[in-house]
Amino acid sequence: MNAAPADQIRLLDVQALDIRLQQLAHKRKSLPEHAEIESLTKDLTQLRDLLVAAQTEESDCGREQTKSEQDVDQVRQRAARDQQRLDSGAASPRDLENLQRELVSLAKRQGDLEEIVLEVMERRESAQERVAELTERVSAVQGKNDDATARRDAAQGELDAEAASVTKERELIAGSVPADLLKLYDRLREKQGGVGAARLNQRRCEGCRMELDITEFNEIRAAKPDAVVRCENCSRILVRTSESGL
Structure with missing residues (x-):
């Protein structure tokens, strides 16, 4: 799957809003x-x-x-x-x-x-x-x-x-993410405890907090900017940013 780098980074914004909604739901319940x-x-x-x-x-x-x-x-x-x-x-x-x-x-x-x-x-x-x-x-x-x-x-x-406000913001941002990418993200998020996309920070996946081996990291480094890459450990979407060390 391919998606523009900006769309992939936008996915992190959607993820942050989803996490906030989870936090609000948990706070409401507790x-x-x-x-x-x-x-x-x-x-x-x-x-x-x-x-x-x-x-x-x-x-x-x-x-x-x-x-x-x-x-x-x-x-x-x-x-x-x-x-x-x-x-x-x-x-x-x-x-x-x-x-x-x-x-x-x-x-x-x-x-x-x-x-x-x-x-x-x-x-x-x-x-x-x-x-x-x-x-x-x-x-x-x-x-x-x-x-x-x-x-x-x-x-x-x-x-x-607050949840209503965050939901509206989430709908607005998610609406600008390609449908196939958002569908993959939502499926992974449901499967992976609420986190479907994570930032690649140096060699560490911020989703599972595990460090990628050098071979996998080099493969990601060699991948095209619009390629949607996944973490080998947790299968989440890995979003490359300026902090990824690539």
Whole structure:
């Protein structure tokens, strides 16, 4: 394949822009905010799970408290009715004696139920405190996550803008490179880890960083200026410049 020396040198400009696009893509992918957001998102998930559990416990305690208070109220109402019957004296001595025993039993039952109410109230208060604490923690972590997301989006926006500019420049320069030469370059670039063309610096290929043996170097020296030469070690296009030492 033959191509004008100027076109081959222009290929180095395309290569430099492709490398910059690779660097921008890598930088975009490896922004520190990605790991920060991932960690904060994990924390948020755990905290929200804990918050839901605490809210569920508080809700359960609320229902349990309501039920216990209703039980206490029922016992109080029954005791009040029995006390009213006892105070009226409108019953046989045996019934009055039974009422007195039942009032004692109801008083004990009421005391037991009130203890249950207090215990449930304490558990509910503890759950409410836990809900408040977790709500505050979720809010704080969410704020950090929002901040990290904003920083990530801003950084990505800057990188994307630069990538768009570099892409336009690349299209402009690549458009002036002969199609067959550009096709070979693109094929080699894809095969060789993003580098399809490299400068020949003295006897060293800047693509694979290996020094050409003297025989290969002499062959390149003898080649016509428009000949497209390749590195024997990495197969990349070797671009000859004034620094090649030919």
